[in-house]
Amino acid sequence: MQCYLSGLPVFLSMKIIAIAGSLRTGSSNVAFIRAIANLAPAQIEMDIYEELGSLPLFSPDIDTSTPPEQVARLRSLIEVADAVIICTPEYAYGMPGALKNALDWLVSSAQLYRKPTAALSTSPSERGGDRALAWLQQTLNALDADISKSASFPVPYIKAVLKKEGFHDTVISKQIGDMFAELSSSITKNRQS
Ligand SMILES: Cc1cc2nc3c(=O)[nH]c(=O)nc-3n(C[C@H](O)[C@H](O)[C@H](O)COP(=O)(O)O)c2cc1C
Numbered sequence: 001m002q003c004y005l006s007g008l009p010v011f012l013s014m015k016i017i018a019i020a021g022s023l024r025t026g027s028s029n030v031a032f033i034r035a036i037a038n039l040a041p042a043q044i045e046m047d048i049y050e051e052l053g054s055l056p057l058f059s060p061d062i063d064t065s066t067p068p069e070q071v072a073r074l075r076s077l078i079e080v081a082d083a084v085i086i087c088t089p090e091y092a093y094g095m096p097g098a099l100k101n102a103l104d105w106l107v108s109s110a111q112l113y114r115k116p117t118a119a120l121s122t123s124p125s126e127r128g129g130d131r132a133l134a135w136l137q138q139t140l141n142a143l144d145a146d147i148s149k150s151a152s153f154p155v156p157y158i159k160a161v162l163k164k165e166g167f168h169d170t171v172i173s174k175q176i177g178d179m180f181a182e183l184s185s186s187i188t189k190n191r192q193s
Contacts, residue, residue, distance in 0.1 A: 017081040021088035021099035058104040082187040083116040090129035112143040116186035118151035128154030151182040
């Protein structure tokens, strides 16, 4: 977002929280999220949420006005973020249970409602986890997150992609650039409305 002080343009900072759907030590999704963070434009501050495994299993019985503290923390991190990036692996054609569990915790509290959100998937295979991505998008639609086409894509052959430091001159680097542009534009629109 741009405003003017004494006639000079000033770019206001934007905060993005990124969530990788894998709990695995050495996860390629976590590595990909970290690599994306290094490519973020200067006005974007990107934090990585790495506490998916500490969330209790969702049950409406404990989704009360005083939720478990790990849940309250996840909700507040998303609340204060201007946008969210979620990157999922594919387990048996779907997103991992740990990620779906986190999203279930966000249904009643609605932190993702109209939140600019990028949905990504990665896989060592040529399909890039597109079936998990379709499921993630479906769940995000149920939560009324603001996902757009250019901020949502599968990343095939993730192991090879991660070997290319900075992803220079790759399809992926263009997709990441488009994703940040799309998220920034949605954030700016939200601030103006
Ligand atoms: C239980 C399990 C199921 C998997 N199912 C799929 C699958 O359906 N499609 C796919 O492309 N990869 C599948 N994989 C391979 C994962 O894409 C691969 O292990 C990937 O590295 C997981 O992401 P991570 O490195 O972030 O943990 C599966 C892996 C596991 C452990």
